[in-house]
Amino acid sequence: MKKADILFKNAAIIIDGGNFIKNGCLAVAGGKIAGVGEKLPEIEAERVVDASDKLLMPGLINAHMHVPMTLLRGYADDYDLQTWLNDYIFPAEARLDARCVRAGALMGIAEMLASGTTSFSDMYYFCNDIAECVEESGIKANLSRGQTFFGGNFDFDMDEASREMRDCVGRWNGFDSGRIRFEASIHAEYTSAPPLWKALAAYAKEAGIGINLHLSETRREHEDCIRKYGMTPAALFERAGVFGSRVTAAHCVWVSDEDVKILASHGASVAHNPVSNLKLGSGVANIAGFAKEGVNVALGTDGVSSNNSADMFETLKLAAILHKGINLDPGLMTAGMALGMATVGGAKAQGREEECGRLIPGMDADIIMLDLDRPGLMPCHNPVSAAVYSAKGSDVCMTMVRGKILCENGEQKTIDLEKVKYELKNYALPHIFG
Numbered sequence: 499m500k501k502a503d504i505l506f507k508n509a510a511i512i513i514d515g516g517n518f519i520k521n522g523c524l525a526v527a528g529g530k531i532a533g534v535g536e537k538l539p540e541i542e543a544e545r546v547v548d549a550s551d552k553l554l555m556p557g558l559i560n561a562h563m564h565v566p567m568t569l570l571r572g573y574a575d576d577y578d579l580q581t582w583l584n585d586y587i588f589p590a591e592a593r594l595d596a597r598c599v600r601a602g603a604l605m606g607i608a609e610m611l612a613s614g615t616t617s618f619s620d621m622y623y624f625c626n627d628i629a630e631c632v633e634e635s636g637i638k639a640n641l642s643r644g645q646t647f648f649g650g651n652f653d654f655d656m657d658e659a660s661r662e663m664r665d666c667v668g669r670w671n672g673f674d675s676g677r678i679r680f681e682a683s684i685h686a687e688y689t690s691a692p693p694l695w696k697a698l699a700a701y702a703k704e705a706g707i708g709i710n711l712h713l714s715e716t717r718r719e720h721e722d723c724i725r726k727y728g729m730t731p732a733a734l735f736e737r738a739g740v741f742g743s744r745v746t747a748a749h750c751v752w753v754s755d756e757d758v759k760i761l762a763s764h765g766a767s768v769a770h771n772p773v774s775n776l777k778l779g780s781g782v783a784n785i786a787g788f789a790k791e792g793v794n795v796a797l798g799t800d801g802v803s804s805n806n807s808a809d810m811f812e813t814l815k816l817a818a819i820l821h822k823g824i825n826l827d828p829g830l831m832t833a834g835m836a837l838g839m840a841t842v843g844g845a846k847a848q849g850r851e852e853e854c855g856r857l858i859p860g861m862d863a864d865i866i867m868l869d870l871d872r873p874g875l876m877p878c879h880n881p882v883s884a885a886v887y888s889a890k891g892s893d894v895c896m897t898m899v900r901g902k903i904l905c906e907n908g909e910q911k912t913i914d915l916e917k918v919k920y921e922l923k924n925y926a927l928p929h930i931f932g
């Protein structure tokens with residue numbers, strides 16, 4: 499084994515989902531995991547970390563986010579999705595500019611890094627600005643330009659959002675050896691129409707990129723679609739060729755049994771956002787049913803504007819316990835299954851399953867460390883149980899992406915947090931809210 503950059507010793511280590519080592523070593527070299535096990539052969543390292551009372555685990559993957567919406571945290575609570583969007587969010591978003599978006603994106607990324615997220619999937623606009631924030635911060639991201647189309651003639655070559663998307667695909671897809679990916683995005687069925695779906699489906703297939711979309715989030719959206727087209731949103735998207743690419747479908751709260759079969763047959767992933775779905779009163783997705791049909795499920799927070807946090811540990815615990823309660827079955831969703839959705843499932847949704855989501859040799863060193871020496875995490879009978887049922891984002895004491903420490907003991911290493919706070923308070927908030 500070549501010389502390691504960092505060697506962690508005496509750590510509890512979660513390898514993937516429910517598999518763990520109670521006391522082991524993990525070596526990182528060249529941005530990759532070089533070795534992991536109860537014992538490693540004698541190895542030289544630049545830095546040796548005694549990780550006694552620490553837990554190493556794969557970084558969490560937030561599969562559904564709108565990171566600049568961090569600016570709207572707590573701005574409009576306790577409304578249903580349509581009122582929330584039409585009366586509060588869309589008018590506030592109409593006042594955004596690139597400088598606001600940067601402040602919100604960097605604040606959101608700082609929150610994610612501090613609470614253990616190493617990769618996220620995003621849908622928004624001002625995508626070049628968001629991508630530059632991702633570039634600077636060191637986090638991984640699958641970004642996309644959420645597209646809408648409300649009728650009339652759709653010209654894919656001239657349409658402004660489509661141009662922004664193509665420009666971003668050219669500039670950012672594959673950036674830094676794939677740390678950033680850029681995808682196509684249909685905002686949702688109820689905010690667009692068939693010409694957009696067909697054009698994006700054809701483009702994504704040709705470009706070999708994924709598609710990010712919202713699917714059947716609310717009952718109203720799902721039923722209005724059936725009234726309008728005589729088909730569900732999933733069936734319409736299938737007919738338009740959307741599932742010919744790697745699709746991440748957020749929410750899927752109201753999808754039919756047939757829709758689930760469509761998702762399964764095309765290998766689409768569902769991004770499950772239980773906190774946002776409950777807060778907006780949208781309902782609860784039938785995650786147990788998806789799993790039975792073989793649909794890959796990932797976890798997301800959704801935008802902070804409807805969550806109101808980017809802490810994936812909160813989402814992880816809720817995803818683990820919610821479906822036990824709904825189905826009156828505590829064994830239905832084990833801690834290992836829930837953690838698998840937040841790691842391996844997220845990596846698969848992002849097309850990164852060979853790259854991250856598990857702590858095994860050869861994978862990128864996307865690792866987080868939790869401090870088990872805290873009252874809220876003692877005793878630790880089982881590291882997976884601790885991670886899923888007890889830990890909070892604030893228990894994360896180190897976040898590493900590709901072997902580079904981006905946040906340690908609360909300190910951001912790549913983001914100038916004071917500057918971001920200043921921008922948020924003195925520019926973005928006055929600009930949007932007056």
Ligand SMILES: [Zn+2]
Nearest residue numbers: 712748800801
């Ligand atoms: Zn969303």
